[in-house]
Amino acid sequence: MREIKFRGKAVCAVEGTCKDGDWVCGNLIVNDESPLIVSDIEECEEDYLLHEWWVSVDPETVGQFTGLKDKNGVEIYEGDILEMDDIRKVVRYGCYDRDMENIFGFNIGFAGSFLETDVEIIGNIYENKDLIK
Numbered sequence: 090m091r092e093i094k095f096r097g098k099a100v101c102a103v104e105g106t107c108k109d110g111d112w113v114c115g116n117l118i119v120n121d122e123s124p125l126i127v128s129d130i131e132e133c134e135e136d137y138l139l140h141e142w143w144v145s146v147d148p149e150t151v152g153q154f155t156g157l158k159d160k161n162g163v164e165i166y167e168g169d170i171l172e173m174d175d176i177r178k179v180v181r182y183g184c185y186d187r188d189m190e191n192i193f194g195f196n197i198g199f200a201g202s203f204l205e206t207d208v209e210i211i212g213n214i215y216e217n218k219d220l221i222k
Contacts, residue, residue: 091156096166097126097146113144124148150215159210170220171208179214
C-alpha cells in the first residue's frame with residue numbers, strides 16, 4: 090500500500106518546528122480557517138487526539154505524495170516539475186488520455202514504471218513557474 094502523506098508551505102509555523110515558507114510533510118487536516126500538516130498521532134483516546142506538532146499551510150501549495158521517488162531518491166508530490174530527456178512535465182493526479190498527458194503532465198499510474206529511474210525533480214509549480222513555460 091502506498092504511503093499517504095501531504096506537503097504544504099508553512100504560513101504560520103510553530104516555534105521549533107519550521108519557519109514560515111518552509112515545506113512541511115505529514116498528515117493533512119482541513120479546518121474552516123486553513124489546512125494543517127500534522128505529525129503522526131502520538132496519543133489517541135475516544136475524545137482526544139495528540140500530535141507532536143502541527144503547522145498551518147498555504148492551501149494553494151498542498152500536494153499529495155505519489156508514492157514514488159525520482160532518480161535521486163527524492164519523494165515526488167503533486168505540483169512537482171519533473172524532467173526526463175529535456176522534457177518537462179508537471180505531476181498531477183487524475184485520469185488523462187495520452188494526448189492530455191503530453192500537454193498537462195504525467196499521469197502517475199501510466200508513468201510510474203519509469204519515474205524512479207529516468208526522471209528528476211527540478212522544481213515545483215509554486216516556486217518555479219518559469220520552468221514550465
